[in-house]
Amino acid sequence: MSEQHGIIVARELGVAIHSLRDINDAIGACIGRGGLLLTEADLGPTFFDLHSGLAGELLQKLVNYRVRTAIVVPQPAVYGERIVELAREHRSHPVIRFVPSEDEARDWLGAAEATRGG
Numbered sequence: 222m223s224e225q226h227g228i229i230v231a232r233e234l235g236v237a238i239h240s241l242r243d244i245n246d247a248i249g250a251c252i253g254r255g256g257l258l259l260t261e262a263d264l265g266p267t268f269f270d271l272h273s274g275l276a277g278e279l280l281q282k283l284v285n286y287r288v289r290t291a292i293v294v295p296q297p298a299v300y301g302e303r304i305v306e307l308a309r310e311h312r313s314h315p316v317i318r319f320v321p322s323e324d325e326a327r328d329w330l331g332a333a334e335a336t337r338g339g
Contacts, residue, residue, distance in 0.1 A: 227255030228330045231263040239265030244279050248286050256289035256330035258323065264292070269300040276307070284316050291326030292319050 229251050231237065236247045238259070251257045267273045283290050294300075297308040297319065308319035320326045 228258055228327065229254050229256070230258045232260065237263050237265070238268060238275070238279055240267065241275060241278055244282055247279075248282055248288060251288045251290075252286060254288075256291065257283075258291050258293065258326045258330060260293040260323065261295075269304055271303050271307070280311075280317055287316060289330060290317050291330050292317065293321070293323050293326050294319055295321045 229236070231247070234250055236250055236257075236259075237243060238247060247257070265275070267275045268279070269276070271277070282288075292311075294304070294308060297305045311317050311319045318326075318329055320329060
C-alpha cells in the first residue's frame with residue numbers, strides 16, 4: 222500500500238468498485254486516511270454507465286464521508302459525453318477529482334493532505 226501522505230491506492234489494497242455492495246468496503250478502508258486513488262481498472266464498466274447509478278452512489282458517499290478521492294481517467298471521452306461532463310464538473314471539486322494520470326492524482330491528494338497537516 223502506498224503510504225505516501227496516507228494515500229490508499231485501490232489496487233494495492235484490493236479495493237474495486239464493480240457493484241453497489243463494494244462501495245461500503247471501499248469507504249471503510251479509507252476513513253481517516255489521506256485519500257483514495259482509483260483508476261479505470263478499479264472501476265467496473267457499470268461505473269461508466271451513469272444510468273446504473275453506481276457512479277452517483279459512489280461519489281455521493283465519498284462526499285458524505287469526506288473521503289478525498291482522485292479518479293484517474295486519462296481519456297473520459299472514451300466513455301461518452303456524460304462522463305466527460307462528470308469529469309469536467311469535478312475538475313475543481315474539494316473532495317473528488319477526475320484526473321488524467323496517477324502522478325496528478327498523487328500530487329492533488331498529497332497537497333490536500335499537506336494542507337490538513339498530515
